[in-house]
Amino acid sequence: MLEVVDSHIHIWNLDVLNLPWLNSCEGVIKRSFSIDDVIKAYGPHDLNFLGGIYVEVDCDDAIKEDDYIFNLNSPKILAKVMRARHLCGHMRLPIGIVGVREPLHIDSSARGRCLETSFVEGLEVLAAQDLLFESCNRPDELEDMWKAASRVPEAKIVINHCGNVETLSEEYKRAMTKLAALPNVYCKVSGFPTSDPKFVKNLLDFISGTFEPNKLLYASNYPVVEQYATFDEHLRAVREYFEDNPDIFSKNAKKLYKLNKPQIFASVIKLRPEKAEYYKKLHADPFSGVNKMIRACGITKYQIFNRDDLLFSIMEYTGDDFEYDMTKMAEDPETQRWWKETDPCQTRIEGAYKHEWWADMDMVYDLNKKK
Template identity: 25%
Template structure:
């Protein structure tokens, strides 16, 4: 069995997604609803998924919680709260006491869009992260390589909270750059409270060149060596992955990138670690 720890759903009639700019995003400029997800997963071994927020909108997370209640195979939600808000703790509490709040497992913010590379370690953000820790939720890191130093410090500030790194911190695969990304990944992985999603790599390369595991292998090897298979989890990043590859192709690429692992290690990457981290 397989857990997909990272996918999205959206309805553009409900809200715009401000990150969806430029003609290159045209393939994503349509609705992706539960039926589309079920169709994408058809024929795969995926039996549980984690639905992840797409926008800094307080109304989206309650909607996702209701979807988790009603959509087959959606087993957990990672939502959004304004960490800089003085009442962040109360906002998290309201989500957890929502009628479908039991599906909430974590909080995420699009830190990658913040101009301040040290956003994660600003005093107001650290206070918000403290509220996440006190709530018993995990925090997902959506950062780019230049923001990893702050992520490293944040993980060290909250050693009892689980941090989940999304998309391997988005290395510049298209440019073939490993450093300083690789060194920073190793430093982040030195914190045992951090796990990493093997996700998002196909869209960090030239989309026309994907899916091609050989172009991604050196990045996957860095992550696998740094975190170890027991702290790596598969994520499709559907439907964003459609810019470069189909759902089934992304799953196939991940399988290819982990062929050197033992059966037990691959089971951890594709199943058991996610079930433990997200309490599925």
């Protein structure tokens, strides 16, 4: 059964929070929504809804919104993206979040905001703390977002709702193509009307052909989706197009939002002395795409050490299915080409099992292990 992590949900209680922007919305979403409402929306569908990523709702009191969401303690709220009133070097960052959003698409946000020095400094702070920035832009300012993201390439930026797409103009496609080419920019597949099947197909053809598969995330935008489509129509359209791809519907989100507990793997192999210099030369400048595939498979840290004729590796994996990800890596043509160069430089250690190339090592001590 398909597992679903919804990377973009909103909930609010209007008895607690004030959302001025709701005054301009149609009646269908001008009420309170709970996490139970989200669960009910997924109920009729043949899938396993694991939960969603809560994204701030532009409340007039961000601290009150923080208190409301954190006090819910719902296991279906898998991670939280809270409001940054103004990205800058000294912005407020609540503990326990995976990222922030400063809405750039609303009337109160000045045009060109993401090119301001304070905004770029805020991206640098988020990058240093390994926190995401959720980017909700006006379509005609996607080029500005690309310029800002280019200045801080280590910042992880998630483009909300396919860039709030309105038409597949050349300007839109050019800006999104530039964003997709950056190493740490992701895109949520949401935010588009479903009334025109041809538009939906053309949009998804463009998005899936521009962003790498590991950088696409299913999102519903519940309940705001009801303003331009319906929750059911959107879910069915994305499922049909992506054929229930587990990466799109859950695995990419699990990795990006750190929903899995990191696993540490250590292993050892012998280095052929006559190949040692060539092996080190290869790793000083890996083939294009090798590091990209490693990261796409949920490996966030990977180091190799050498002593005499031994190589030791330490790897941190944040995916939820190691065998699935390693199979994906093994099927990658660029990785296969890489292994054809590196494998002849190595040989199994004595005592390695038949199925092992790099032999696993067991941990015997951890300074930070809690008793």
